[in-house]
Amino acid sequence: MVEFKPNHLVRVKREQMFAFTMLSLAAALTVLILLAIVFYVMAQGLSVISMEFLLEEPRKMGTEGGIFPAIVGTVYLVGLIILIAAPIGVGTSIYLNEYMPDGRFKSVLRFATELLAAIPSIIHGMFGFLFFVIALGDYTGGWSILSGALTGVVMILPIIIRASEEALRSVPSNLKEGSLALGTTRWYTIKKVVLPLALPGITTSVILAIGRVIGETAAFLLTIGGSLLMAASVFDGARTLALHLYLVAMETGNVQMAFGTGAVLIVLILIINFAAAALFKLLVKRFSA
Amino acid sequence: MKFQKERNNKNNIEEAIVKVILFIMALSSIISLGLITFFVFNEGLPFMIGYGITDFIFGTTWNPTEQVYGIFPMIVGSVIVTIFAILVGAPIGIAVAVYLVEIAPPRVTKIVKPAILLLEGIPSVVIGLFGMVVIIDVIRRLARGPLADYLPAGYQTGYSILAGVLILAIMILPTIISISADSIRAVPKEYKEASLAMGSTKWQTLFKVVVPAAKSGILAAVILGVGRAIGETMAIIMVIGNSVQLPIPGWEAVFAPVRTLTGNIALEMGYAGPEHRQALFATGIILFLFIIIINSITLLLRRRGT
Amino acid sequence: MIAPKEQDVKIAVEGLDFFYGQKQALHNITMDIRENEVFAFIGPSGCGKTTFLRVLNRMNDLIPYTSVKGSVRIDGQDIYDPNVDVVQLRKAVGTVFQKPNPFPISIFDNVAYGPKANGLKNKQQLMEIVEDSLRQAALWDEVKDRLNESALGLSGGQQQRLCIARVMAVKPEIILMDEPTSALDPVATFKVEELITELKKNYTVVIVTHNMEQAARVSDKTAFFLDGVVIEADETNNIFTNPKQKETEDYISGKFG
Numbered sequence: 092m093v094e095f096k097p098n099h100l101v102r103v104k105r106e107q108m109f110a111f112t113m114l115s116l117a118a119a120l121t122v123l124i125l126l127a128i129v130f131y132v133m134a135q136g137l138s139v140i141s142m143e144f145l146l147e148e149p150r151k152m153g154t155e156g157g158i159f160p161a162i163v164g165t166v167y168l169v170g171l172i173i174l175i176a177a178p179i180g181v182g183t184s185i186y187l188n189e190y191m192p193d194g195r196f197k198s199v200l201r202f203a204t205e206l207l208a209a210i211p212s213i214i215h216g217m218f219g220f221l222f223f224v225i226a227l228g229d230y231t232g233g234w235s236i237l238s239g240a241l242t243g244v245v246m247i248l249p250i251i252i253r254a255s256e257e258a259l260r261s262v263p264s265n266l267k268e269g270s271l272a273l274g275t276t277r278w279y280t281i282k283k284v285v286l287p288l289a290l291p292g293i294t295t296s297v298i299l300a301i302g303r304v305i306g307e308t309a310a311f312l313l314t315i316g317g318s319l320l321m322a323a324s325v326f327d328g329a330r331t332l333a334l335h336l337y338l339v340a341m342e343t344g345n346v347q348m349a350f351g352t353g354a355v356l357i358v359l360i361l362i363i364n365f366a367a368a369a370l371f372k373l374l375v376k377r378f379s380a
Numbered sequence: 381m382k383f384q385k386e387r388n389n390k391n392n393i394e395e396a397i398v399k400v401i402l403f404i405m406a407l408s409s410i411i412s413l414g415l416i417t418f419f420v421f422n423e424g425l426p427f428m429i430g431y432g433i434t435d436f437i438f439g440t441t442w443n444p445t446e447q448v449y450g451i452f453p454m455i456v457g458s459v460i461v462t463i464f465a466i467l468v469g470a471p472i473g474i475a476v477a478v479y480l481v482e483i484a485p486p487r488v489t490k491i492v493k494p495a496i497l498l499l500e501g502i503p504s505v506v507i508g509l510f511g512m513v514v515i516i517d518v519i520r521r522l523a524r525g526p527l528a529d530y531l532p533a534g535y536q537t538g539y540s541i542l543a544g545v546l547i548l549a550i551m552i553l554p555t556i557i558s559i560s561a562d563s564i565r566a567v568p569k570e571y572k573e574a575s576l577a578m579g580s581t582k583w584q585t586l587f588k589v590v591v592p593a594a595k596s597g598i599l600a601a602v603i604l605g606v607g608r609a610i611g612e613t614m615a616i617i618m619v620i621g622n623s624v625q626l627p628i629p630g631w632e633a634v635f636a637p638v639r640t641l642t643g644n645i646a647l648e649m650g651y652a653g654p655e656h657r658q659a660l661f662a663t664g665i666i667l668f669l670f671i672i673i674i675n676s677i678t679l680l681l682r683r684r685g686t
Numbered sequence: 687m688i689a690p691k692e693q694d695v696k697i698a699v700e701g702l703d704f705f706y707g708q709k710q711a712l713h714n715i716t717m718d719i720r721e722n723e724v725f726a727f728i729g730p731s732g733c734g735k736t737t738f739l740r741v742l743n744r745m746n747d748l749i750p751y752t753s754v755k756g757s758v759r760i761d762g763q764d765i766y767d768p769n770v771d772v773v774q775l776r777k778a779v780g781t782v783f784q785k786p787n788p789f790p791i792s793i794f795d796n797v798a799y800g801p802k803a804n805g806l807k808n809k810q811q812l813m814e815i816v817e818d819s820l821r822q823a824a825l826w827d828e829v830k831d832r833l834n835e836s837a838l839g840l841s842g843g844q845q846q847r848l849c850i851a852r853v854m855a856v857k858p859e860i861i862l863m864d865e866p867t868s869a870l871d872p873v874a875t876f877k878v879e880e881l882i883t884e885l886k887k888n889y890t891v892v893i894v895t896h897n898m899e900q901a902a903r904v905s906d907k908t909a910f911f912l913d914g915v916v917i918e919a920d921e922t923n924n925i926f927t928n929p930k931q932k933e934t935e936d937y938i939s940g941k942f943g
Contacts, residue, residue: 107583111483117475118484118492121557124550125499128510135513182405190399191406193750200410206675207413209604211611213642214664217649218416221423221661245412252409269787269849272745273856274777275803276395283799284789306503309613309642313649337505337614346513353506360501364494383763383774390805391773 129357136354139347145355149319153339158352160321164236164329167322168315169304171240172247177297179244180251187252188259189281208249213309215246220313232326234316240325242314243307247300254299258292259285291374298367305359308333332356420668424661436662442624444648449659451666453626457638458670460627461541461620462609465548469609470602472549473556474591477598480557481564482586500554508618511547516619519543523635532628535635539621542634547615552605559604563597564590600681607674611667613642622647641667696721696860696890697742702756704737704746704914711737712914715756719907724882724891726901726922729911730937735894736784738911739862742892743779744772760860777804780853782863786845788837788852793829796837796848800856815855823851824881843874850881861885863893867900879904898938902926910934 147157191197219242223231231238262285270280286293308331316328317338330338332352340349385392428436431449439450480492520538523531567590575585591598621637624644628636639647645660645667652660697719704712712734719725727735740746741758744765758765765775777800788796797816806812816833820826825847829840837848846866853861863882867875882904885891895901901908902922909919910933918925918934929935 103581103584107581110583110587114475114479114483117472118479118488120472121476121499121553122492122495124553125495125502127514128502128507128550129498131510131514132506179405179409182402183409186402186406190402202675202679203410203413205679206672207416209607209611209671209675210416211613211642211667211671213611213613213645214420214667215416217645217661217664218419220649221657222415222419245416248409248412263787265783265785265787266789268745268748268781269783269789269852270799271748272743272776272781272783273800273803273852274773274775274780275800276391276773278395278398279391279803283803288790302501306501306505308503308505309646312614312646333503333505333614336503336509337618340505340509340512341618346509349509350513353503353509356503356506360503361498364498364501368494383760383765383770383772383778385769385771385774389771391803392771 132350132353132357135347135350136352136357139351140354144351148321149335152343153319153335154343154345154348158332158335158355160319161330161332161335161352162355164315164322165305165331165333167236167325167329168240168243168311168331169301171236171325172243172304173297173301175240176244176247176251176300180248181255181293183248184252184255184259185281185285188256189277189285204249204252208253211309212246212307213312215242216310216313218242218245219310224314232328234314234318234328236315236322236325236327236329239311239315239329239331242310243304246307246310247304250303251296251300254296255289255293258289258296261292262288291371294374295367295371298363298370302360302363302367305331305356305363306333307331308337312337332359417668420661420664423658424663424665427655427658428662428665431659431662436659437666440626442644444652444656444659447655449656449662451641451644451663453624454639454641454644454663455666456626457541457620458610458640458642458667460633460638461544461548461616461640462606464541464545465552465609466602466606468545469549469552470556470605473553473601473605474560474598476553476557477560477564477601478586478591481561482582482590496554496557499550500558504551504612504615505618507547507551508615511543511615511619515543515546519635527635531632531635534623534637535632537621537637539619539637540635541620541627541638543619544616544638544640547619548609548612551612551615552608555608556601556605559601560594560598563594563601566597567593596681600678603674603678603681607671607678610640610670610674611642613640613646616640617643617646641670694720696760697892698757698759698762700757700759702738702741702754702758704734704741704755705753706749707751710914712741715916717909717916717919719890719892721890722886722888723906724886724893724904726905726908727892727894727911728896728898728901728908728937731896733911734914735911736864737914739781739864739892739894742860742862743776743781745776745781747772777856778858779860779862780856780858782846782850782853782861782866784865785869786842786849788840788845788848790836790838792834793837793840793848794833797851797855799852804856816851819851819854820848822854822885823847824877824884825851841874843870843877846870846874846878847881850878858889860890860892863891865894865896868896875900898926910937912937 144157146159148160149158150156219238223238223241224233266284267280270284311331311334317330317334318328322329332355336349336352340346436449436451438452440452441448441450442453480489484492516538519540519542523536523538528536571589571593572585575589622639622643623637624639627633627638641663644663649660695718699715699717702712702715703710715738729735741754746752754766789799794816797819798812801812801815817826820829825844828844840848867878879900882891905922908922908925910917910925912933918929918931925934926938929938
């Protein structure tokens, strides 16, 4: 006999209703938190943003004037970091994934990269401070864009290596074998088959690395110098937008101006996220058409 | 047909050159990554040993001007804030992950997913600033209003463990959500179908089959969240008050200003003298060890998961 | 007994053992494969026939922790000699894989891939090679008007013939085929089989198949593999009508596998 217990069924259904409601509330809460942060920062920030704010130099420790030197500093720093870290990171991942024989050494290396990707950026900052700012100060100019950039490179390398390794691993091995079986060298196969197919993943990882650098503060707090002046070269100290926000908020207490910088940062991150998604789609389309 | 290696074959020369270049790149990556570990330990370890490891770790006074370097208050600060941030953030994060993978209609996923990516991308100083203005204000009103009679004056500023916990809980959400979601997604469809076919409801299936099957992945997500929380620096400095006192035991501690290991380094490195600097690097070693332990656990969990 | 004429033997395998890590996958294989013949390997799955095929152009080098003992000579040269350039070897010994694996580029570029890798740039010459290879693979008439379209737009059978054309373009002497029709429908299979009989005029063909009718239809000689051992190798006719070993008889009469 099949027993049909309506009471039990009702209870089970109610339980499910309750559980699903809680889960959706959690999701709603997450989105709400994001919206609260974004809208609050934008609303506060937009009141100080103007052409003058974007294009002038700061006055009185950043409580007046603009943020132009911080924009320039951010651009210098991001450019320099990506210029150095992207080729080395992608090259390293190609070496690890395509050339290096499997074995204990390789798994140790993988673990080390995982670990270093998880190291708090303040540790990169203190390393950069001791190594690039102090030990190599004669060559880097001490607190400078260059010291900050080299620190940023060390910070971002494991992230680029991991992400591009993932992209390389996603290339079907039967295509690699197909190419090698035609009597082509490894490099030719990488150049013509592996890299084109891994390009969308690699490009997104590099763009997301740019986002990471723009948002980073702890690694640069101790290395880039925090100068309010326009940097004339990479050997000069500078500020990034994120560092400027921090210093203005903490040292002058003028949160309004800090929110202005925060709004600029959020817009930048939005642009980068959209660009990464759009570029990924575009590149995937191009190579699978 | 001959297959003997030819000395001047153009392809082979190119291959050899590329291999050398890539090797040098890999080597420089490895060296630069090794340098970090070396420098932090080389600068901090001799000091730690000279000062006395137990005195350093369990000393309750941090006073660099008097050459007293006890980081116990900072360890307590980091650990308390991290634990509570996980207690708040992990259940929410896991719930969102379950919702996203198993319940959410595609229309909703399309909004929630990018939102989580964006939340991950927001610079920590921006979240810190938001916390400093909005969250601190709410806590301060609470501490100076209804709770004013129960709290010492130093606990009424709003800069507190509570503020740090809330900020960190927000900041670890994206990590926990995305990694748990991956492991929930990886649960074989057959498990679910078998459970549903036996007449279980969707919720029973999720709760009794899907989530337990994704257990090790979810645990890894939570532990990575611990790593993020313990390593977070800027946002936490901006809301936590940075006092080097141990909090009063009891519920009041929620409103106590504390300092974290990361904050200690960020706040003092810039002006530290030689010995003081070594003490800060020793602080970095403790932080480093936390991260090594956390990552080893996640690695083990992931191995068991596959 | 008259020894076989030396130049007739294209591939001479002697006492070959093959290991994945500690696990031995092939045991003491000795076999001669002659020029311009189609040699089929049959046997149940996991018997080592594909592993053996991949030994012949050193594709197993790509799999970590594998090792080879014994010798494989092609035209009298030991292909596992440290002085051998695997790139040259693989040019001479082409492979057609189980699943068609055209590159996600145009039909033309797929066929021209090998010659271009060898440094050929002349458009005219490339075009000649592409046309010639596609004709040999019996695909030219079907694709001549859309050479610049993506190879992924072709049907499964066309893709597999494109992969054969891609191998032809490198001008190999030996062609290895790893169950080349297992992913194809009967009509496409028939076309590829026809092609194989055509190919043996100019090439030595080694084909792995789990389809015994196919082995009977296309091959001159057949080897039966079981658990990494060659149980029996002979004229295809003999294997199918008059097998000498009990296991071979059981297998071809469908008792296992």
